[in-house]
Amino acid sequence: MGMWASLDALWEMPAEKRIFGAVLLFSWTVYLWETFLAQRQLILLFGGIPYLWRLSGRFCGYAGFGPEYEITQSLVFLLLATLFSALTGLPWSLYNTFVIEEKHGFNQQTLGFFMKDAIKKFVVTQCILLPVSSLLLYIIKIGGDYFFIYAWLFTLVVSLVLVTIYADYIAPLFDKFTPLPEGKLKEEIEVMAKSIDFPLTKVYVVEGSKRSSHSNAYFYGFFKNKRIVLFDTLLEEYSVLNKDIQEDSGMEPRNEEEGNSEEIKAKVKNKKQGCKNEEVLAVLGHELGHWKLGHTVKNIIISQMNSFLCFFLFAVLIGRKELFAAFGFYDSQPTLIGLLIIFQFIFSPYNEVLSFCLTVLSRRFEFQADAFAKKLGKAKDLYSALIKLNKDNLGFPVSDWLFSMWHYSHPPLLERLQALKTMKQH
Numbered sequence: 001m002g003m004w005a006s007l008d009a010l011w012e013m014p015a016e017k018r019i020f021g022a023v024l025l026f027s028w029t030v031y032l033w034e035t036f037l038a039q040r041q042l043i044l045l046f047g048g049i050p051y052l053w054r055l056s057g058r059f060c061g062y063a064g065f066g067p068e069y070e071i072t073q074s075l076v077f078l079l080l081a082t083l084f085s086a087l088t089g090l091p092w093s094l095y096n097t098f099v100i101e102e103k104h105g106f107n108q109q110t111l112g113f114f115m116k117d118a119i120k121k122f123v124v125t126q127c128i129l130l131p132v133s134s135l136l137l138y139i140i141k142i143g144g145d146y147f148f149i150y151a152w153l154f155t156l157v158v159s160l161v162l163v164t165i166y167a168d169y170i171a172p173l174f175d176k177f178t179p180l181p182e183g184k185l186k187e188e189i190e191v192m193a194k195s196i197d198f199p200l201t202k203v204y205v206v207e208g209s210k211r212s213s214h215s216n217a218y219f220y221g222f223f224k225n226k227r228i229v230l231f232d233t234l235l236e237e238y239s240v241l242n243k244d245i246q247e248d249s250g251m252e253p254r255n256e257e258e259g260n261s262e263e264i265k266a267k268v269k270n271k272k273q274g275c276k277n278e279e280v281l282a283v284l285g286h287e288l289g290h291w292k293l294g295h296t297v298k299n300i301i302i303s304q305m306n307s308f309l310c311f312f313l314f315a316v317l318i319g320r321k322e323l324f325a326a327f328g329f330y331d332s333q334p335t336l337i338g339l340l341i342i343f344q345f346i347f348s349p350y351n352e353v354l355s356f357c358l359t360v361l362s363r364r365f366e367f368q369a370d371a372f373a374k375k376l377g378k379a380k381d382l383y384s385a386l387i388k389l390n391k392d393n394l395g396f397p398v399s400d401w402l403f404s405m406w407h408y409s410h411p412p413l414l415e416r417l418q419a420l421k422t423m424k425q426h
Contacts, residue, residue: 050328052080053337067332071137074336075130082129086122093118104394108210117174124173132158137335148311155311156304160222167220167229176207180230185277189228192281192376196292199224209233215274215392217283219291226291228284233392235274274392279385282378289372295365302361306354314342362409367419374420383420386413 013021056076057067065072097114101107109117136154143150162170171177180186180203193200201221208216208231215234221227275283290296317323317338324333327341373382390397390413397413404412411419 047328049337049340052084053077053329053334056080070334070336071134071141074137074334075134077336078129078133079126082122082125086118090118106394113210120173124170128162133336140335148308148315152304152308152311155307159303163220164222167227171206175210177204177229178207179203180205185235185280188277188281189284192285193228193288195376196288198288198291199226200228201225202227204229205232205235206230207232215389217280217287219287228287230280230284233274234283234389235280275385275388278381279388282373282381282385283389285373285376285378286369286382289369290365293365293368293372295369302358310343310347313347314339317342317346356406359406359409363405363411366410366416370416370420379420383417386416386420 053073056073059076059080060066060069060073067073094114097107097109098111136151139150139154140147167177180189186203189203190200201224204227206229216231217229217234219226219228318333318335321333323341323346324330324337327337327345329337370382373379389395395413399408399412410416
């Protein structure tokens, strides 16, 4: 009776106090979940890491590999860990795609296409992760006192190679890339690129609409071999979602597993998607501003400086047995486990501070890229493009300044529009 009486008393409180209490209760519930009950915390609490390491050792033993084959056991551990992560994350991914994204009209996938895509991503990830990890562990083991320098150089080379080959060899495994057809838009893109000495070689359109109606654009490539990629959902005149007949878009019909075109059109009925050519050019002017202002190079330098620092600190801490003991490894100190403990857990406070600093820097870069697009005479078109893209992606234009400062790598829409409005007035 005492508990029910307390609940009755709470219900009789003024509405504003009940609302405040509900918000406070929800906030604390989320905090407790994220702090104590999230997957990573549960794995730590119940000794999941040492258990998975022992399990991988047993699998290696069945195959005739003893404890001396540490790298082999490490690869089995990685395979099991990523498989566990994929399986436990699958329900949330399904919910996000087929409930949340579906509810708001973004999802264009069938369940069969989603599962095929998930399996393909897992296989491709393993084909990259396992060989790279084995080489990294080998370098650490044979590198001597200065192994951290060799390990850093190896990860630098790998990252540059992956950036180079991703769009040409990895991304096409999942999405269809077609050259942008000859026409006014392509000509204007080439003229704009030439005006700022951007070494453009090709312009592609990627069929992003088979997954989602979200839109995007990016460029890639090193030195004199730059390519621009536009999502078909960004282009008003190319977007499949705007066509009455899919074949009119100039793209081949999709496979049945990629979703029925009639179903897609029904989902987005009366919804105009993408930007006009002038607005697409303004968006590209912003993206090219990142290149011209050296933002890409600066981000690479910051990333590699951080990587070198982390490997150096790893070299300092890897010999501390108490770190391994704290995570349940009393009799052995596997190199992979040391990497996991130090990079993922010990560095957590540092990573949070670094993430905040990079978020602040990213927002500064975004304003600078907007200003660059303005110098190209694109302020008005970028203004309207940002509004359209925010509408297409159902973004919320208003955000708490403190929350956005910590979490948003891009400034809120209203801040960007205000900056562009000021630019247009000068």
